Amino acid sequence: MNNIIKRYIPQILAILFVVLIFGFLTLNAQTNMDNRGIDFGFGFLSQESSFDVQFSLIEYSGSDSYARAFLVGLLNTLLVSFISIIICTILGVIIGVARLSSNYLIKNSAAWYVEFFRNIPLLLQIFFWYYAALRALPMPEKADAWFGVTYMTVKGYYIPAMVWENLNVFLYCGLAAIIAIIVLRNYANKLRDTQGKQIPVLLYSVGLLIVLPLLSFLLGGVSLEFEIPELKKLSKISYIYEGGISLPPELIALVLALSLYTSTFVAECVRAGIEGVSKGQKEAAASVGLTPNQVLKLVIMPQALRIIIPPTTNQYLNLTKNSSLAAAIAYPDLVLVFAGTALMQTGKAIEIVSITMLTYLTISLTIAAIMNWYNKKIEIKEK
Amino acid sequence: MFKLVKQLTSLVAMFAVLFAFSTETMAAKKSKTLENTKKRGFVRCGVSQGLPGFSNADESGNWTGIDVDVCRAVAAATLGDATKVKFTPLSAKERFTALTSGEIDILSRNTTWTLSRDADIGLTFVGVNFYDGQGFMVRKGSGIASTSEFKNGTSVCTNLGTTTELNMRDFFDSKGISYEPVVFEKADEVVAAYDAGRCDTYTTDKSGLAAQRTKLSAPDDHVVLPETISKEPLGPVVRQGDSVWEDIVRWSLNTMIEAEEYGVNSSNADMMKTSNNPAIKRLVGAEGELGAAFGLDNDWNLRIIKQVGNYGESYKRNIADTGILPDRGPNELWTKGGILYVPPAR
Numbered sequence: 001m002n003n004i005i006k007r008y009i010p011q012i013l014a015i016l017f018v019v020l021i022f023g024f025l026t027l028n029a030q031t032n033m034d035n036r037g038i039d040f041g042f043g044f045l046s047q048e049s050s051f052d053v054q055f056s057l058i059e060y061s062g063s064d065s066y067a068r069a070f071l072v073g074l075l076n077t078l079l080v081s082f083i084s085i086i087i088c089t090i091l092g093v094i095i096g097v098a099r100l101s102s103n104y105l106i107k108n109s110a111a112w113y114v115e116f117f118r119n120i121p122l123l124l125q126i127f128f129w130y131y132a133a134l135r136a137l138p139m140p141e142k143a144d145a146w147f148g149v150t151y152m153t154v155k156g157y158y159i160p161a162m163v164w165e166n167l168n169v170f171l172y173c174g175l176a177a178i179i180a181i182i183v184l185r186n187y188a189n190k191l192r193d194t195q196g197k198q199i200p201v202l203l204y205s206v207g208l209l210i211v212l213p214l215l216s217f218l219l220g221g222v223s224l225e226f227e228i229p230e231l232k233k234l235s236k237i238s239y240i241y242e243g244g245i246s247l248p249p250e251l252i253a254l255v256l257a258l259s260l261y262t263s264t265f266v267a268e269c270v271r272a273g274i275e276g277v278s279k280g281q282k283e284a285a286a287s288v289g290l291t292p293n294q295v296l297k298l299v300i301m302p303q304a305l306r307i308i309i310p311p312t313t314n315q316y317l318n319l320t321k322n323s324s325l326a327a328a329i330a331y332p333d334l335v336l337v338f339a340g341t342a343l344m345q346t347g348k349a350i351e352i353v354s355i356t357m358l359t360y361l362t363i364s365l366t367i368a369a370i371m372n373w374y375n376k377k378i379e380i381k382e383k
Numbered sequence: 384m385f386k387l388v389k390q391l392t393s394l395v396a397m398f399a400v401l402f403a404f405s406t407e408t409m410a411a412k413k414s415k416t417l418e419n420t421k422k423r424g425f426v427r428c429g430v431s432q433g434l435p436g437f438s439n440a441d442e443s444g445n446w447t448g449i450d451v452d453v454c455r456a457v458a459a460a461t462l463g464d465a466t467k468v469k470f471t472p473l474s475a476k477e478r479f480t481a482l483t484s485g486e487i488d489i490l491s492r493n494t495t496w497t498l499s500r501d502a503d504i505g506l507t508f509v510g511v512n513f514y515d516g517q518g519f520m521v522r523k524g525s526g527i528a529s530t531s532e533f534k535n536g537t538s539v540c541t542n543l544g545t546t547t548e549l550n551m552r553d554f555f556d557s558k559g560i561s562y563e564p565v566v567f568e569k570a571d572e573v574v575a576a577y578d579a580g581r582c583d584t585y586t587t588d589k590s591g592l593a594a595q596r597t598k599l600s601a602p603d604d605h606v607v608l609p610e611t612i613s614k615e616p617l618g619p620v621v622r623q624g625d626s627v628w629e630d631i632v633r634w635s636l637n638t639m640i641e642a643e644e645y646g647v648n649s650s651n652a653d654m655m656k657t658s659n660n661p662a663i664k665r666l667v668g669a670e671g672e673l674g675a676a677f678g679l680d681n682d683w684n685l686r687i688i689k690q691v692g693n694y695g696e697s698y699k700r701n702i703a704d705t706g707i708l709p710d711r712g713p714n715e716l717w718t719k720g721g722i723l724y725v726p727p728a729r
Contacts, residue, residue, distance in 0.1 A: 038504060052555075052564050131579065155538060248563075328572070344479075344545070
């Protein structure tokens with residue numbers, strides 16, 4: 001009995017304390033808002049937003065609601081985070097492995113890269129890529145074509161748009177290919193376990209991924225055409241490209257800055273992970289007759305990943321949160337569109353800031369959950 | 384459950400604002416803001432982050448501009464010294480929160496008076512110190528001479544959190560032109576991006592365009608188009624709930640405008656005490672007990688005129704002489720063909 005009291009009383013007091021503080025803060029805010037005649041409510045979300053957004057993944061115009069404006073900002077935040085996470089992972093792995101290279105030049109270039117990019121404040125890097133790079137880029141009419149059909153200009157990167165016919169058939173074929181690969185892998189594993197036979201799964205997988213979608217073009221009535229950007233005159237001296245897709249320079253600058261900056265941290269995680277696997281493991285694996293590829297794939301990487309994943313998750317979370325610096329260079333992310341323009345037009349500071357905070361919290365927790373799930377999957381399964 | 388979620392959400396965000404809220408209560412005839420200002424010894428004034436002619440700081444940190452002068456007038460009236468003002472530079476996005484949370488007591492930052500701002504968000508507009516309208520700036524070489532020459536795909540640089548964003552949408556929508564809005568938080572960033580060729584045109588209030596043009600690398604290569612697409616009455620704002628303070632700010636501004644109307648300026652104000660015109664005598668505190676209504680002494684308006692000057696002097700010093708907008712246009716007195724018209728001080 002005594003023990004129970006000893007154990008629970010401090011906890012109950014702590015909870016009470018937190019509840020009281022929050023209660024006081026709510027009450028205080030409510031009184032102050034009442035005094036100033038500020039209403040609290042989320043009704044504004046269904047009102048017409050009356051402002052336009054530069055770049056949106058979904059259909060959006062000023063006659064849509066604030067809720068839709070929120071969605072536009074959210075998708076833009078997710079887009080820039082997603083692209084940057086992929087690029088920073090690829091770069092990070094390459095740089096991390098390069099730091100362990102025995103080649104003096106590669107090793108030191110990688111070290112310099114890491115020290116350089118991680119020691120300059122991110123906001124400055126964003127400004128650098130935006131303003132410095134922006135000024136260096138040509139005006140649309142003077143841009144040379146990259147790969148013949150894409151144009152990198154001060155107003156954005158123009159690429160051809162894909163015009164699909166029967167896109168769904170194509171997607172079904174892609175899906176079928178993926179299912180086939182999973183079945184094949186399971187079968188191959190079984191074959192290896194029971195009969196000790198190896199089949200080149202990777203080769204077959206790539207084959208499936210190419211052949212099935214290709215079949216959809218030949219038999220499924222799928223067709224793909226490219227809409228190529230064409231120069232259009234706006235005034236005597238100003239031009240843009242019309243048709244195709246335009247990636248705004250704000251997006252490009254932000255992705256560059258975020259992925260270069262975060263890749264340095266990922267690189268260090270990768271280096272730490274690989275160095276964390278003891279040399280004996282590699283030697284032991286080699287001595288049982290595994291090929292160098294198999295050593296890396298079956299022995300080193302599974303152990304290194306266990307060390308790499310948790311700190312890398314942190315970096316992904318940081319990147320996502322850092323993407324809110326987008327507001328500085330006019331990339332219409334959640335902070336700029338919703339916590340910026342929408343907040344200003346409605347004046348609903350508390351509501352909008354809390355929605356924005358909760359949204360970032362949700363995104364971060366989701367990323368953390370996915371990474372934790374992956375971490376669980378690869379951790380040592382003791383038998 | 385929903386209620387709980389709603390309360391929780393409110394809780395989280397309140398943190399930021401909470402500690403800024405003071406426990407002000409509404410007094411019937413006394414102004415808490417005035418009392419606090421006197422205790423503190425300076426007026427807390429929110430201004431722009433640098434808009435020549437309106438509110439701009441020089442290298443040594445001295446603020447000048449017609450928006451700045453409104454705050455100086457209030458300081459002269461309430462504290463007896465026009466220099467006792469603490470200026471807080473604010474972005475368009477921060478300005479209203481700074482005011483409602485009590486970080487500043489006057490927001491004098493080329494802010495457009497609109498219904499929703501006045502009624503919705505706990506603010507009160509006290510008057511207009513500059514009648515403006517939104518316009519467009521383009522490169523001279525583009526040959527564009529009118530907004531009707533804009534074509535689909537025009538990219539437009541502007542500021543975040545202003546009525547500009549809304550007007551721009553109304554304008555392009557009504558003309559059926561598709562455009563690309565590029566929206567920055569700070570005016571300097573807009574100027575830099577426009578200068579770099581990111582945008583075909585830069586839109587904001589015309590006074591702002593005239594002022595920002597001076598910051599471009601080659602100001603003469605740019606031209607402001609003649610059309611005005613909106614009404615932008617700019618004026619000082621105070622928090623809702625302190626009607627005495629509201630009156631002080633309103634009548635400080637009105638005093639400056641009325642002083643110009645009656646020809647009272649910083650150099651002749653003292654002599655005007657012996658004027659034959661009762662209206663003038665009231666303006667310089669020689670007749671009536673006008674200050675008592677706000678809890679101020681009777682020389683409050685005289686100090687404004689002597690230390691800050693009348694509206695005409697302020698305009699000339701800040702906007703005309705600096706070459707931003709030499710022509711007063713609508714910001715001329717109603718007696719001289721403009722629309723500056725204030726209620727009588729009596």
